[in-house]
Amino acid sequence: MIRSACLAAALLAAGCASSPSSAPVGPIDYDVVCQQLENSGKASRALRWFHASAERRASYEQVFRLATERVGALARGRAPGTWAVVADADETLLDNSKAECADQVQGVVNHDPNRWTQWVLAEQAEALPGAVAFASAVHSLGGRLIVVSNREEVPHRAATASNLAKVGIQVDVLLLAKDRNDLDKNSRFRLIEEVGIAASRLPPQQVLAYVGDNIKDFPYLSQVDIGDPAVFGTRYFLLPNPVYGSWQRLPMR
Ligand SMILES: [Mg+2]
Numbered sequence: 001m002i003r004s005a006c007l008a009a010a011l012l013a014a015g016c017a018s019s020p021s022s023a024p025v026g027p028i029d030y031d032v033v034c035q036q037l038e039n040s041g042k043a044s045r046a047l048r049w050f051h052a053s054a055e056r057r058a059s060y061e062q063v064f065r066l067a068t069e070r071v072g073a074l075a076r077g078r079a080p081g082t083w084a085v086v087a088d089a090d091e092t093l094l095d096n097s098k099a100e101c102a103d104q105v106q107g108v109v110n111h112d113p114n115r116w117t118q119w120v121l122a123e124q125a126e127a128l129p130g131a132v133a134f135a136s137a138v139h140s141l142g143g144r145l146i147v148v149s150n151r152e153e154v155p156h157r158a159a160t161a162s163n164l165a166k167v168g169i170q171v172d173v174l175l176l177a178k179d180r181n182d183l184d185k186n187s188r189f190r191l192i193e194e195v196g197i198a199a200s201r202l203p204p205q206q207v208l209a210y211v212g213d214n215i216k217d218f219p220y221l222s223q224v225d226i227g228d229p230a231v232f233g234t235r236y237f238l239l240p241n242p243v244y245g246s247w248q249r250l251p252m253r
Pocket of ligand 1: 088089090091092212213214
């Protein structure tokens with residue numbers, strides 16, 4: 001599903017076209033695909049790390065705990081409803097590694113929109129470690145949780161909202177990509193901070209923290225510009241994703 005060479009682009013905003021045609025996908029039992037991949041001997045190192053490692057669990061817990069502490073400090077004295085936290089969805093709040101297992105066991109290398117949609121509509125993504133507690137803490141502190149994701153408005157909205165609710169993450173506003181080509185999140189970040197979103201009855205928000213697994217989950221940052229490094233761990237909270245991302249097409253030097 002997600003990823004490999006082009007996939008980062010498709011979901012995360014890198015700008016590489018997804019495969020022009022993808023075949024219909026047959027039924028997939030996501031409960032067994034990772035075991036099937038293990039049996040096949042074809043699992044990538046990166047996916048093994050992301051799906052199975054203690055390091056991943058500890059990293060996510062660490063980042064979400066630090067983010068919670070910082071948001072608590074930054075929220076002090078602010079009126080409830082005036083501020084928000086912005087989080088990405090995939091590999092930030094939701095774990096899609098089973099979909100990656102399904103792709104690797106089939107030898108699917110590039111992002112396949114049909115396979116990805118099949119996974120999204122299955123609503124089987126689990127919450128990543130620390131994500132549910134973080135979302136709950138944001139609300140307890142008086143903030144909104146706004147999810148900005150490059151999942152697409154159609155056909156992904158209902159299933160994405162349902163999946164997040166199923167795992168116990170209450171989302172106040174879900175801002176998705178208008179279509180497959182709407183990959184730049186900066187216009188949505190501007191709406192949140194400067195304009196507000198009338199359809200969601202959301203006035204402009206003071207965003208106290210951004211959380212994501214891709215550098216493009218943070219306003220105006222990119223593979224060639226990470227801005228002020230001091231913002232990481234203080235207002236921007238970056239989670240590790242060695243499986244896919246906008247880094248995939250970088251040249252080795
Ligand atoms: Mg992501």
